[in-house]
Amino acid sequence: MNTTSTATHTLSLIVGTVLTPDLSPDLAGVTIRNGRIMSLIPRRGPQRDAILAGTTVIDLGEEATLMPGFIDVHTHGGWGERYVDGPDSATLILRRRAESGCTGLLMTVGNYGRAPVSETLSGGESPWVTEMTSWLPGLGSLTGLPTGGARSLGMHIEGPWLNWDAWVAWGARGASGRSAILPEWDDFARMQELSGGSIRLVSAAPEFPGALEFISRLAGAGVVVSVGHTTAPPELVREAIDAGARHATHTFNGMQPLHHRTPGAVGALLTDDRVICELIADGAHVHPLMQQVLWRAKGSDRVALVTDATRWGGLAPGRYEDGATGRSFEVRDDLGCWSETGNLAGSGSPADRNIAVLTSAGGVPLADAARMASTVPASQLGLGDRKGRIAPGFDADLCVLAPVPGARLGGALPDRNGSDLRCILTIVDGEVVYHRAER
Structure with missing residues (x-):
């Protein structure tokens, strides 16, 4: 479902872990506007408050992991x-x-x-x-x-x-x-x-x-x-x-x-x-x-x-x-x-x-x-200059994974730590097109 548009305002997405795809422990999320990633949000420091000011913030919690779509x-x-x-x-x-x-x-x-x-x-x-x-x-x-x-x-x-x-x-x-x-x-x-x-x-x-x-x-x-x-x-x-x-x-x-x-x-x-x-x-x-x-x-x-x-x-x-x-x-x-x-x-x-x-x-x-x-x-596919990474100027095609209660691997595969990891949010071209209602 399309719940949020960045065509007229800036969206800030806050998570516990950011994979750009590299693990980036100093980052807490991204800001998005007009279908592109505007900036990376630091985990702490005065710059964080300045970036978040005047934006619509979606905080998905410490268990959430943001990665390229x-x-x-x-x-x-x-x-x-x-x-x-x-x-x-x-x-x-x-x-x-x-x-x-x-x-x-x-x-x-x-x-x-x-x-x-x-x-x-x-x-x-x-x-x-x-x-x-x-x-x-x-x-x-x-x-x-x-x-x-x-x-x-x-x-x-x-x-x-x-x-x-x-x-x-x-x-x-x-x-x-x-x-x-x-x-x-x-x-x-x-x-x-x-x-x-x-x-x-x-x-x-x-x-x-x-x-x-x-x-x-x-x-x-x-x-x-x-x-x-x-x-x-x-x-x-x-x-x-x-x-x-x-x-x-x-x-x-x-x-x-x-x-x-x-x-x-x-x-x-x-x-x-x-x-x-x-x-x-x-x-x-x-x-x-x-x-x-x-x-x-x-x-x-x-x-x-x-x-x-x-x-x-x-x-x-x-x-x-x-x-x-x-x-x-x-x-x-x-x-x-x-x-x-x-x-x-x-x-x-x-x-x-x-x-x-x-x-x-x-x-x-x-x-x-x-x-x-x-x-x-x-x-x-020749799209590596605008897709597949979390970086300023790249397309805001993103997904967020987090533990979902009751999710399992199924079949003969044993459930272990991380087996319940599933998508809870998807953004395409800066638009929130999917947001899991219950977690």
Whole structure:
């Protein structure tokens, strides 16, 4: 809900801890006006009183932690809706994503290879492009617009240029039922034209014919290329990185598991500092211990926290029917989203719970989690000069986390100190778009 505007007055936000993302013990908060951070409020001293004079003060208490708003570059939907269902559905999702501290995101969409293999591998036309053109313009028009919640920062195309056999090869039950679609530059160019230039990130498997050239052209056009859903060995993954890939789609998932004799794609991704690795820190996709392994291998400045939220994100645990595919999915107590064949098929866990999992069960410091959730994705999207940090002149895209009574991790994860950390306030472009009513 929109409760406070800074268009005509100055707002002062006071908390117990400020992460800029760095832990800043001398700071007590920020002042905001006209959508920007005006100044940093010192914890004590005469300057503090001068800064606060004449401003509207929101004091959230000593247990509250202020950090840059989360930027999620991999999220498909929520609350029963998908971005591809149209601008109204997308706007609803964007608004509600602010409830978990998200201030900006890439709407993750794609075509998932349902056409017959003979058609898609024969070098003929790409009928799937026509299907995508029905919703690309509408979603592209949302980029950068206010929604009363999180803002769309563009789109992430996850599919069709993926190897769906990666699911089956590394433990998924049953066949994927999806055909291979070879990367064609003209197809992407048409999609980017229809989106109004809003496609910022593309996931691609490097093992297909023409994939390395495709990756190089995407990178040359300023699009972030992500290695994902792949059976590629580490040597080929390194070739993709040399060609311009700088991102890894939901690391550890949709690729060969890390093994000391056959390290697979993960081995190449963890050891190349040019690559930002996505992490779904819900505890279902990646065990908390492996979350710490990734953090220790890459460092907090080379990991981007993502939700990979499905259309069932935000809904209570239970079984849900997908009218578009005729399949059913179950959101379990661990907030993983499971298909009827027992395969993990996305997440239902919100971003703030993922932060709690990463810090309390995964042992990652909260300041590092803040960097991974905001600073890193902002920088990779070319927005690091105005988003992802708490500093004067930066966009006032902020979130506040604090202990919430009754909040727990769920599933098999034990509750520890910090497990109840959740979002209590979200500010987008200087506007309070979410304020938890009860704590």
